[in-house]
Amino acid sequence: MIATGSRPFVLPIPGADLDGVFTISDLHKAIEIKKRISTGKVDKAVVIGGGAIGLEMAEAFKDLWGVTTTIVEFMPQVLPRIVDFPVASMVTKHMRDNEVDIFLGEGAEEILGKDGKVTGLRTGKRTIEADIVIMAAGVRPRSEIAGEAGLQLSPMGAIVVNERMQTSDPSIYAAGDCVEVMHQVTGKKFYAPLGSLANKEGRVAGDNMAGIPSKFKGAVGSFIMKAFDVCVGATGLSLEVALAEGFDADVALTAPSDRAHFFPTESIVCFQMVFDRRTRRVLGMQGFGPMGDGISARIDAAAAYISMGASIEDFANLEMAYAPPFSAAIDSINAAAYVADNLCDGRLRKTTIESFLAWMEDNSTQSDWIAFDIRHPLEAGPCVEKFGAEKWLAIPYNEVRDRYSELPKDKMLIILCDAGTRSFEMQSFLGSVGVENTLVLSGGFNMLRRIGIDWYPQA
């Protein structure tokens, strides 16, 4: 039985061996970091890597100890490959709102030091002062023993095992962060160093060693984390990964209430469902919402369904237990499936947050888009005033049926509301009267507000 786990990846950059540079691998490191902080040796921390470990370390530095904290992430978003841009952007905004600096798309190039001790980090764009640097750039399997024993390893060095956790020598079993497992969506082996999987793999290995024929069928990569007052979770494939894997992937993005709208703790949650347009199979689900177990409930139910190959229609009928203190009669997971269903059938035509934001940045007057804001005049008015009627047209939801003849025919109308639901209804109505030049902004302002737009006029 091999259960050698993983080790943190150490970036091959100058200064990686300075005093004050840490990777996160075990309790001893945690105790040493805590000791440095508690003895007043840490005013400024830099975390290299905006994955789960990096974000959790940054939260701990800032929230527990009040240390000035900066995250540097090489990719253009946090939690790369785990969630897509919209959810990642909400996490980034929430971290920044809690005074954690985040620099995206910046590689760590050199850890600076003096007298053998860390003084800062140099990226491609700036130098950041630091008394401590945390390298949270992922982990690698500890498979040297297995390799030396001649067992088969994957290209990235993980131990190859079958469903019974047998290595290429059937009398040797392996489990945990040192093995690769089957991905239940792609059908390919992948590396998923997660504590929950390690435990399950260990039981299956133990069962088989004791003559009980258990199987570990694989994983969907369920993920959840707390970040200050919010929670972010994901399961299955992100859009980015699904496209890279060759799926005809698209997303349904929703921002509904997490429970009955009249319940005191009601709050907006954001879910993105990733699906395959051709087979209508659901490939993944991501969620963002207030801290609590509400996101878990949707991600865990989605993980169960996704591991079984469930379709959009299955998700539409997924029976989430309903009572007003816990959910809405149409649960957010059902709502996401309805949106996906409407997208697949062409009943809903959407644009993405990314495209919308790019257009907002574009100040050329030749644009072939115009915002069509159907919110209350008190909400839409300041935007019309700021951007002008050429860019921002407002007709309240309940007046559109009477006033649609005012709409321009030579531009694409980007319909905007809070959650996207009224926008879809208006797109359907407009289609019925021959107005086809419309796109809905999925998630609407519920999403825009949470990703931190700086152009929104303040009241």
Added chain:
Amino acid sequence: MIATGSRPFVLPIPGADLDGVFTISDLHKAIEIKKRISTGKVDKAVVIGGGAIGLEMAEAFKDLWGVTTTIVEFMPQVLPRIVDFPVASMVTKHMRDNEVDIFLGEGAEEILGKDGKVTGLRTGKRTIEADIVIMAAGVRPRSEIAGEAGLQLSPMGAIVVNERMQTSDPSIYAAGDCVEVMHQVTGKKFYAPLGSLANKEGRVAGDNMAGIPSKFKGAVGSFIMKAFDVCVGATGLSLEVALAEGFDADVALTAPSDRAHFFPTESIVCFQMVFDRRTRRVLGMQGFGPMGDGISARIDAAAAYISMGASIEDFANLEMAYAPPFSAAIDSINAAAYVADNLCDGRLRKTTIESFLAWMEDNSTQSDWIAFDIRHPLEAGPCVEKFGAEKWLAIPYNEVRDRYSELPKDKMLIILCDAGTRSFEMQSFLGSVGVENTLVLSGGFNMLRRIGIDWYPQA
């Protein structure tokens, strides 16, 4: 399209038409009840029926308004057919701890009145004073219009529909509390008047009427409710219903931590998994825990899996998203599956809470059982002192391997700990040294404490 909903069942007992007797069906009733309370006309309330509506009404009377409240339930437990005895007992204890009186196994025989107004309720055993009586004895489909139109009705009067929500006249659709739906575990039609299903059925009916070929595949009957500070949820079949349906059903009962044991909000949750021993299919899941979305997360994931026909092995590998603020690395739903797996394979031999409680009540000295308490001496000591070494034997967990020769061979040892986990480990160990006369009390003291035993010695 027919969506005539349901109406409350009015018990055919004398006094049902007195002023102050209410059924719960719509907002108007709620407003009228609230008006009576707020104008000081209600000091004492009696609720007939310990189902979900009855419990919610009792909580509202007591918690919102401070009204002296009593529930009378004809069956020997609350939430009959939804959950089994252990979970129902925990709900009953929590309601009683919050000063709601509950009388079980008592039928309402007459509503008493004076001058046309309610004064009380007489059961088979007692008379209870009341200014208001709520009849919460279930609902029936409102299907008269459908029946008069010649559409097929079920024996209980629900409208018969197919997967497209078409009635026996394919040009007429029906949805909501007036129809019967397919149960995804039994494969039989059943009546499930739940708001979440009504919404889903409505969409499917609408889709088909508009030419979109959607299907409503059925339901597993997911249920959740808040009761003061706790939450109770269920999906699929209870043990009682599963046995009545002819399954070779058994239960795995666990009482683990709901998240990492070191996280501040960690709490004990209780889950009961119902499974078929022959096919190893999971038939149902019930949970009880503190108020929040933690029970939802497990019940919703279980509902997804159960609707897909998942096995115990599937549940053992179900990938619940793990991080310490949200779950344990081995989630409570996985733990329940492990217990079920051990039961099916005969590695775990258990007794039930019901059998254990019956034995505790039995003071005859001829018993062939003896309690074998492996908790810490400070915990086990008071029980030994109270019940005597003939009934209650204590050897701490970490001494059993050295002292097992002290165990009696002529009696069945009921192994007791907090959650049942250490008991199972000791049963395995004892089996390995030839001591086979053991049974584990599933759920242990974590469960016993929550169902409200009166014989436990107070420190």
